[in-house]
Amino acid sequence: MLRLGWFSSGRDDASRKLLATICRKKREGFLDIDIPFVFCDRSRDERGEGPEHQARQRFFDQVDELGIPLVARSSMGFRPDLSSDETAWRAEFGEEVLRSLSAYRFDLGVVADCAAIPGGPLLMQRPLICIRPALPGGPAGSRQEVVWNLISSRADRHGATVQRYTAGDLPAPLAYCSFAIRGPKYNALWLGYDAKVAGRGEEWLKREEGELEPLFSHIRHDEAQREGALLAYFLKPLCDGKFHIKGERLFEGDRPFDRPLDLTRDVERALQNGEFKEEAAHGL
Numbered sequence: 319m320l321r322l323g324w325f326s327s328g329r330d331d332a333s334r335k336l337l338a339t340i341c342r343k344k345r346e347g348f349l350d351i352d353i354p355f356v357f358c359d360r361s362r363d364e365r366g367e368g369p370e371h372q373a374r375q376r377f378f379d380q381v382d383e384l385g386i387p388l389v390a391r392s393s394m395g396f397r398p399d400l401s402s403d404e405t406a407w408r409a410e411f412g413e414e415v416l417r418s419l420s421a422y423r424f425d426l427g428v429v430a431d432c433a434a435i436p437g438g439p440l441l442m443q444r445p446l447i448c449i450r451p452a453l454p455g456g457p458a459g460s461r462q463e464v465v466w467n468l469i470s471s472r473a474d475r476h477g478a479t480v481q482r483y484t485a486g487d488l489p490a491p492l493a494y495c496s497f498a499i500r501g502p503k504y505n506a507l508w509l510g511y512d513a514k515v516a517g518r519g520e521e522w523l524k525r526e527e528g529e530l531e532p533l534f535s536h537i538r539h540d541e542a543q544r545e546g547a548l549l550a551y552f553l554k555p556l557c558d559g560k561f562h563i564k565g566e567r568l569f570e571g572d573r574p575f576d577r578p579l580d581l582t583r584d585v586e587r588a589l590q591n592g593e594f595k596e597e598a599a600h601g602l
Contacts, residue, residue: 320349320557323424323444324356324386326431328377329370332542333431336449339546339594340428340553341384349550350557354422356381357415361392391418416443426556426563428549429483445563446483447492447552449545453477454491454578462529465537469511470520474500476537478545479578480552482566492568493552493579495544497586499537507533547585547594 322340326333337356343349362378364371381388391414400407427446452458453475457467468476477496498504511533514523529535555561560570567574588594 320351321424322351322353323427324353325429328374330373334377334380336430336546343550353386355387355389358390359393361390389418448483450479451541454479454494465534476541478548490566491578493581495548495582495585544585547588551581551584
C-alpha cells in the first residue's frame with residue numbers, strides 16, 4: 319500500500335475534484351493507497367470573503383466527509399521577519415509543517431494546488447509530486463497564463479505533466495498526457511476567436527470575456543478533466559511496486575527512465591470508457 323500525503327489550499331473546484339477522483343479510484347480497488355492526512359496551508363477559522371474562501375470551506379467539508387484527518391497550519395502571517403527571504407521562509411515553514419505532521423507517516427506527497435509549499439527538510443524527507451497544467455517544455459505560469467500563451471502561439475496540442483516538486487528550478491517531468499487543440503472539435507472555436515481578435519484585439523478579449531471565451535474555456539476544461547486520470551495512472555505502478563521515484567527520476571527496478579512516461583493512451587482510453595467521469599464539485 320502506498321501512503322499519500324495530500325497537500326492543498328482547497329481554493330477551487332479543481333483541487334476538490336482531484337481529491338475526489340483519487341479517493342474514488344481507491345474505493346473501486348484501482349489504487350492500493352491510504353491518505354493518512356490532508357494538509358492545508360490555511361486554517362478553518364480564518365476569516366475571508368469571496369469565491370476562494372467559500373471554496374476552501376467546501377474543501378474542509380469534503381475532507382471531513384471523506385473521513386481524512388485535516389492538518390491545517392496557516393501560512394498567513396507566518397514569520398513576517400523572513401518575508402524578504404523566500405528560501406529561508408519556506409525552510410522555516412517546512413519545519414513547522416513537519417512538526418504538525420509528526421504523528422503521520424507517508425511515502426509520497428501529492429501537492430494539489432497548495433499556495434504556500436513548504437521547503438527545506440520536508441522536501442528532503444519525502445518525494446513530493448505535483449501536476450503542472452502544461453506539456454513538458456510547455457509555457458510556464460498559472461493555468462490561465464498557460465492557456466492564453468497556447469492560444470497566442472497558435473499551438474496544436476496541450477496537456478498536463480506529473481513532475482517532482484522542488485522549491486527551486488523547474489524539475490524534470492515524470493509523466494504526461496497530451497491532446498489536440500486543433501481539428502473538428504476545435505476548428506469553429508478558433509475561427510470564432512480569430513474573428514473577435516481581428517475586430518478588437520487580444521487584450522480587449524482577455525478583459526471582456528476572460529476565461530468565458532469559448533476557445534479558452536474548452537482548452538482549460540479538456541486539460542482539467544484529464545488531470546485525475548493522469549495522476550491515477552501514474553500512481554498505479556507505484557502502488558503495485560513496479561516503479562519508484564529516486565531523486566527527480568522515475569525508476570523501474572534499477573533502470574531509470576530516460577524520458578517522461580507518455581500516458582496519453584491510458585488517459586484517453588479511460589476517458590472514452592467513462593472510467594473517469596467528471597466528479598461533482600463537492601467530490602462525494
